[in-house]
Amino acid sequence: MKKFLVHSLTPPRTENKSARRMKQATLVVALLLPATAAWAQRFPDANELLANVRLHQSQQEIDLHGQLRQEARVVPFHLVQNGPVVRYIFSNPDETLQLRIGANDSRLDEIKRSGSEKITQLNEPVRGTAITYEDLALKFLYWPNARVIGADFIRTRNCWKMQLRPPTGDSQYGSILLWVDKDNGALMRMEGYDSAGKMIKR
Template sequence: MTKRLRFLALSTLVITATTCLTPSARADEAADRILEGVRLSATLQQSNLTGHLRKNGARSQIALFLRGENIQFQYFDGKQWQKFHMRLKKDQFDLFELKNGKTLKFPDSKLSQAVMGTDLTYEDLAFRFLYWPNAKIEGEETIKTQKCHKIRLVNPGRGGSYGIVYIWVHQKYGALMQVAGYNRAGQLLKRFHVTNTMKVGDVQTLEKMNVETYKLGTEKVIGITYMEFDKPKAVKKGLR
């Protein structure tokens, strides 16, 4: 084969491979862009998001706060706030507990523990799965008459209960509409249903969400917690 023919053959191979890979690459980039918007709407950058968790008549105050790559969440237990901090880097997220003026690494073994006896765990309250890398768009589905992107997220580590999480994102507003979390055996653990959203500035964000826990291997709901937020006010400083 002459040099010219070898060059043409190689060029054809490169062009063919690029053509085959481009749609997938574009889809992955689109999934990342969608997730970026979901993170913003779920935690409201530059604002506090305060509200409560409610289960069986008991209420617990909660708050979420985001500053770029740093997210804080806290809940009121007894007479004081229990505070947590998540530091985000590329393909890495570290969770810490703020206690007695110290920042302590939060053990992965506690990520799946329930918060205040509710159906939300520490990883749920931090929306930790929204920061997993390599998101994939699975297609389009309709949730409550609204067209949504269905996105697949795979746990990059061994921490927490979830192996795979699917999220549904409103195509027009970019708001989180539904979440389904599965364990590493593919069994459904929980579903999050957004029942109300609110507009804050130019962002559509969470107002009310139901979190359901399922009996493994079935569609039977064995617990439900209601997460409800107040309309936030912009602030200049972080949570205290």
Template sequence: MLRRYSLLSTFFAGMAAVFFSFAASLAQEASPDAGQLLKRVRQGATLQENKDIKGQIRKRSVKIPFSMSLRGNLIAFQYQLNNVWNRFDLKFKDRGQEILSWKDGKAGVLPVAQYAVPIAGTDVTYEDLSMRYLYWPQAKIVRDDAASTVKGRDCWIVQIPNPNSGVGQYAWVRVWIDKENGAMWQVDGIDRRGELAKRFMIDSVMKLKDGSWFFKRMKVEVRDPSNPRRTVSVSYIDMDSPE
């Protein structure tokens, strides 16, 4: 029986999500299927039905509490702003996904123009927290030996094109997945010019009571559009220790 790890994402799927998760252990493969790697990452989010996972999005002195929970065919996200809880969902459909926003107790489709809107002044957008890109089709493994190691871990680099380049902030993303245990360590969001727009890095992890692992803190870096090597803003996603 494969050993399971959890590292909540979406991130991130959605962030989506992701979630940022330690998936089932992967056997060393010469050329694994990229879609199967992503599927195992998604399956690593072992949320129980209607059980919330809590944390906060932090940027300087701004701290936004949030929670995520699996509810049937969607992942529900809630964040608190000015003592008011706001909700949006990542809903899974037969083909693709959509983001729903809630107002006055009713859900409506979030306009795609708002996917890239930051949440409460942080660097984390609706698209980032949902990590919907983990569900995009046509993923492939790219060879980049010089950049395949993250925090000393040897990783597969999975590249995922946006199936609708006009929707969202990324033309494609790259995901670093641990070759040994299936952990997702890094996500790069690439803009329509082919430049790095945003990078998500796992800073620390925590061990849960069941022996699985969960991310403790994720660093979110926004890059300068005129100089992608330069970070212009930083936020963090911190997860609460489970009770």
């Protein structure tokens, strides 16, 4: 007696348009996730990047004359840097500020005939301008709450874009954006924002 194999035929399932669109969207997301993760992994560690910036800043040899400007007010100064020691020399009246750039902190002193005196009121303006002693002390380069948020070109230089936030409420800034040269760690641009997100310095 012949045996017949009987196959149960199940009618094909039908999907509505909404289900197909959902599957397509899921597939697109699944394809994009690995690429997004790979891009994020290309960013350097923010703390290591800041350490490189501090190292670059502490290795410079500079002798130049510049100006601080606040509307019609112009304050000339002489800047002399020998490695980690930077001097800002003002006249009328005479004043010399000395910045020492360390690996873990910076220190800003006023140099007097009797010796040096540490400047503690960092949020005070320098000679009536928008520049503060905090700016001259480069304190933001030591903030621990830093992250790399992208890449950008500044004056044809390829830079990392960083966002820094102060660890305490003592700073005049709520956050700072920095652009750091990818090749040599040089600071290419800085933008300061208040706690409401308004840009107050550039």
